Amino acid sequence: MxxxxxxxxxxxxxxxxxxxxxxxxxxxxxRATDEMDKFIKSDDQVAVKEIEEGYFFDGPGDDKAMIFYPGGKVETKAYARLMNKLAKEGIDTFLLDMPFHLAVLDKNVADKIISKYQYDTYYMSGHSLGVGGV
Incomplete structure (x- = not known):
């Protein structure tokens, strides 16, 4: 050879x-535990909708929203309990679903949310590598 x-x-x-x-x-x-499934479903206080960018938690508030970038290599729904709780407290939340669970691969997705929805105030947040997307 x-x-x-x-x-x-x-x-x-x-x-x-x-x-x-x-x-x-x-x-x-x-991967999130099966316990998170109950927080990703609508209840009498929060309507949870699957949107193109991830999940939208629509609570009683209507003027503030938070856009949340998940941590790197963490399943999106692992944050469902936190997003649901914030929505119940009056801050609607957008839990973003990232390609391959890495925020760096779609770091400008918040621009899509802001252009589609009308809130007076947006908060940006993320966990770990998701903060790089903010």
Whole structure:
């Protein structure tokens, strides 16, 4: 076997390993407990709607909203309890769903929310790597 062929085979093996690891990395993340499912559903105080950008928690307030970027490699619904509680306290919340659970891959999504919804005040928040999206 020639030197060029061995180098080419080595490069191919390296690329397969890199793609395999990247696939594993992007698909392994913290998954929320089943307990969070009850907070992602509407109740008598908060209407929860799935929107293109994630979830909208519509509580009794109508002038303030918070846009929340989840932490890196954390399932979106892991924050449902917090978003539901804030909505009950009068701050409607937008819980963003990020590609591969990484806010850095869609950091300007808040602009879409602000252009679609009309609130007097917006708060921006995030957790861990999600703060990089803010």
């Amino acid at each position: 020639g030197k060029k062929k061995r180098v080419l085979i080595g490069i191919c093996i390296f690329l397969v390993l890199v793609v395999g690891y990247a696939t594993y990395y992007l698909n392994s993340y913290y």
